[in-house]
Amino acid sequence: MRGFTAFLRKEFAETVRTWRIWVLPGIMLFFGVLGPVTARLTPALLESVAKSQPGVVFKIPPPTWVDSYAQWVKNLSQLGAFAVLIIAAGVIANERRSGTAVLVLTKPLSRAGFVVAKFLSLLALLAFSVFVGAAATWALTLVVFGEAPVAQLAAVSGVWLASGAFIVGVMTLVSALLPSQVAAAGVGLGVFAITGIASLWEPLRRYSPFGLGNALAPLLQGKATHLEWPLVTTALALVVLVGLAAAVFRRVEL
Amino acid sequence: MSPATTARTAVAEPMTDVVRGNAGGTEPAVEIRGLVKRYGSKNALDQLDLVVEQGSVFGFLGPNGAGKTTTLRILTGLARPTSGSARVFGHDVERATNEVRQLVGYLPDVPGFYGWMHAEEFLRFAGSLFGVARRELDERIPLLLDLAGLTDVRTPIAGYSRGMKQRLGVAQALVNAPRLLMLDEPTSALDPIGRKEVLGMIAGLRGRTTVFFSTHILSDVERVCDTVAILDAGRVVAQAPIPELKARYSTHRLRLEVDGSRVELETALRAAPWLTSLGVAEDGSLELSVGDLPRAQRDVPALVARFGLGLRRFEGGEVSLEDVFVQLVTGGGR
Numbered sequence: 001m002r003g004f005t006a007f008l009r010k011e012f013a014e015t016v017r018t019w020r021i022w023v024l025p026g027i028m029l030f031f032g033v034l035g036p037v038t039a040r041l042t043p044a045l046l047e048s049v050a051k052s053q054p055g056v057v058f059k060i061p062p063p064t065w066v067d068s069y070a071q072w073v074k075n076l077s078q079l080g081a082f083a084v085l086i087i088a089a090g091v092i093a094n095e096r097r098s099g100t101a102v103l104v105l106t107k108p109l110s111r112a113g114f115v116v117a118k119f120l121s122l123l124a125l126l127a128f129s130v131f132v133g134a135a136a137t138w139a140l141t142l143v144v145f146g147e148a149p150v151a152q153l154a155a156v157s158g159v160w161l162a163s164g165a166f167i168v169g170v171m172t173l174v175s176a177l178l179p180s181q182v183a184a185a186g187v188g189l190g191v192f193a194i195t196g197i198a199s200l201w202e203p204l205r206r207y208s209p210f211g212l213g214n215a216l217a218p219l220l221q222g223k224a225t226h227l228e229w230p231l232v233t234t235a236l237a238l239v240v241l242v243g244l245a246a247a248v249f250r251r252v253e254l
Numbered sequence: 255m256s257p258a259t260t261a262r263t264a265v266a267e268p269m270t271d272v273v274r275g276n277a278g279g280t281e282p283a284v285e286i287r288g289l290v291k292r293y294g295s296k297n298a299l300d301q302l303d304l305v306v307e308q309g310s311v312f313g314f315l316g317p318n319g320a321g322k323t324t325t326l327r328i329l330t331g332l333a334r335p336t337s338g339s340a341r342v343f344g345h346d347v348e349r350a351t352n353e354v355r356q357l358v359g360y361l362p363d364v365p366g367f368y369g370w371m372h373a374e375e376f377l378r379f380a381g382s383l384f385g386v387a388r389r390e391l392d393e394r395i396p397l398l399l400d401l402a403g404l405t406d407v408r409t410p411i412a413g414y415s416r417g418m419k420q421r422l423g424v425a426q427a428l429v430n431a432p433r434l435l436m437l438d439e440p441t442s443a444l445d446p447i448g449r450k451e452v453l454g455m456i457a458g459l460r461g462r463t464t465v466f467f468s469t470h471i472l473s474d475v476e477r478v479c480d481t482v483a484i485l486d487a488g489r490v491v492a493q494a495p496i497p498e499l500k501a502r503y504s505t506h507r508l509r510l511e512v513d514g515s516r517v518e519l520e521t522a523l524r525a526a527p528w529l530t531s532l533g534v535a536e537d538g539s540l541e542l543s544v545g546d547l548p549r550a551q552r553d554v555p556a557l558v559a560r561f562g563l564g565l566r567r568f569e570g571g572e573v574s575l576e577d578v579f580v581q582l583v584t585g586g587g588r
Contacts, residue, residue, distance in 0.1 A: 006382035010368070017370050099366020103426070106330045106360040107383040108352050253333040 003109035004117060011121035020125065027083050028076075028129040032136025035071035036144045039063045065148050066220060068141040069156060072133070073216045076160045084126060084164050085188050088171035090181035091118045092249065097180065102254050112246035119172045119242050123165055130161045156216050159227060162234050163212040167192070169241035176249040209234040281344040283308045283434045283464040284329065289338035291324050291488075298324045300488035302338070306481075308433075311460050313475035314468040316485030317583055322468035323363060325485075326438045330360050342434060356384065359427035363438040365419060369412030373404045373422050376411060377429055384430040391429075398425040401455060417448035424455055435459065437467035441474055453478050472576045482575070486583040499578055506547040506570060507577075510554060511539040513564030522557050526550070539567065 015021055043060045050058045092115065095101040105114060134157040142148035171188050178184045199210035211230035219225050284306035291299040299321045306312045316322050327333040328340055331351045340347045342354045367376060377398055381391045399405045402421040407414075411422065420440060427435055437456070441449040457478045459465050469475060475482055476496065483493040492499055512519065520540070523532055528546040535541045544550040547570070558565050 002385035003383045010379055099364055100368055102332060102362050103366055104383060106355060108355045109383050
């Protein structure tokens with residue numbers, strides 16, 4: 001346990017003192033700024049396109065905070081998920097490649113402790129990054145649209161954070177299996193492409209973590225959503241994925 | 255002061271304060287029986303047997319690819335054996351991983367550090383992984399930094415030379431005052447000064463802890479080790495204190511140069527009971543391998559005198575560890 005606490009502390013220190021603190025929070029901050037700006041400018045852009053084409057008429061209602069939040073959610077669900085996947089692919093693989101894993105794992109730190117600390121530190125960074133992006137979205141939405149309800153933004157950001165945590169869990173397992181970040185990222189992309197298709201199946205969407213992404217749009221529009229099962233199965237999946245990653249990594253020769 | 259020109263301090267002195275780990279127990283520090291490690295169809299270790307007694311400075315010698323690193327990786331729990339057993343102070347390395355790690359300090363052949371950390375920070379981090387108390391670390395870390403010649407270095411580890419990293423590697427392996435220090439090729443990448451310093455550090459540990467270090471550099475072993483095991487193709491082909499090993503495998507060498515025709519002398523030498531082999535060196539002198547050195551030293555000058563030849567050069571000495579090593583790994587000694 002002492003080894004685990006020391007290693008977890010090192011992980012947080014490493015996050016703050018290296019490029020890590022700039023990349024994911026930077027990406028999320030960019031999305032946070034981009035969302036309200038895109039929502040504000042899109043009608044004007046479409047109007048100018050319509051003017052250049054005689055006979056084409058666009059009837060676009062004036063944008064509101066809902067459009068701003070929708071842009072934030074869209075960016076998170078696409079590029080955000082991709083960024084998390086790529087970064088998480090190196091969560092264990094990078095320490096193996098650099099040789100630092102050898103130096104710490106020949107001291108009284110268990111392989112399971114190593115994996116759990118890596119997972120928790122990345123999860124904390126993801127939560128911080130989403131908070132930064134959501135805060136930027138809220139502030140800019142308020143400035144641009146004069147209205148920015150906190151509850152809806154917190155709800156969609158929180159639900160997406162749960163699906164982001166699921167990505168981190170899957171990639172922790174893949175990264176424990178494979179010795180290189182690139183290979184882990186490739187396999188991770190494959191896994192999510194397949195599961196993305198599989199999530200078209202209604203029961204999977206209703207009961208599994210794949211239901212989280214589909215619930216974001218209705219949640220934003222204030223429609224009824226059934227998130228209980230996806231949230232419960234996501235929590236269970238995280239325990240199973242990290243447990244599997246620890247079990248797999250215990251067998252890996254360094 | 256720049257990292258490259260950092261003052262490299264005398265290293266043996268602080269050791270007394272840093273390492274107090276050799277107390278207690280009579281079981282061997284390392285005991286390996288019938289160890290096999292297979293990668294596909296290749297046996298990296300092939301029924302390896304090895305015993306390292308407590309308190310020794312033990313050289314684990316072998317050519318590249320002999321299985322030295324694989325043995326160390328198994329002892330540190332980084333790899334699993336295919337079969338056989340490995341014990342450290344009586345603990346099975348596969349079952350009692352935490353107990354073993356608590357007793358061991360390890361330096362891999364290419365140590366990987368967190369480049370953003372400073373040396374002191376890394377030592378503190380390494381100590382906290384062992385659960386060493388903060389007050390104890392406060393006392394120990396300055397000694398270890400002094401030992402590694404890194405006291406005045408202010409740059410992060412990312413800016414260190416290979417030698418500085420290697421010295422920091424030895425220091426971090428000592429942070430828990432280990433009962434067994436395992437070093438994998440600790441001098442292979444160092445310049446002559448760096449090598450001298452690291453060997454000085456190892457020599458300074460004699461009697462305070464058990465040192466088990468692998469190398470393919472024979473002179474390093476001769477310089478600091480009291481016992482040596484020679485590994486070849488995954489097997490220990492010899493293990494003994496160095497003087498005993500030399501005596502066991504020595505055919506003493508003599509070199510003889512005479513004036514005049516040496517045909518009759520060569521015939522007489524070949525008939526001598528103590529002669530193992532007779533050859534001609536590149537410079538034309540005779541090379542004699544002898545089993546009984548004192549007798550050869552008496553008989554050779556007498557034979558030279560008997561055939562009326564002038565004695566120009568007659569020199570010799572004991573076989574070196576290198577001779578033993580070459581003899582063993584090329585198959586001559588088995």
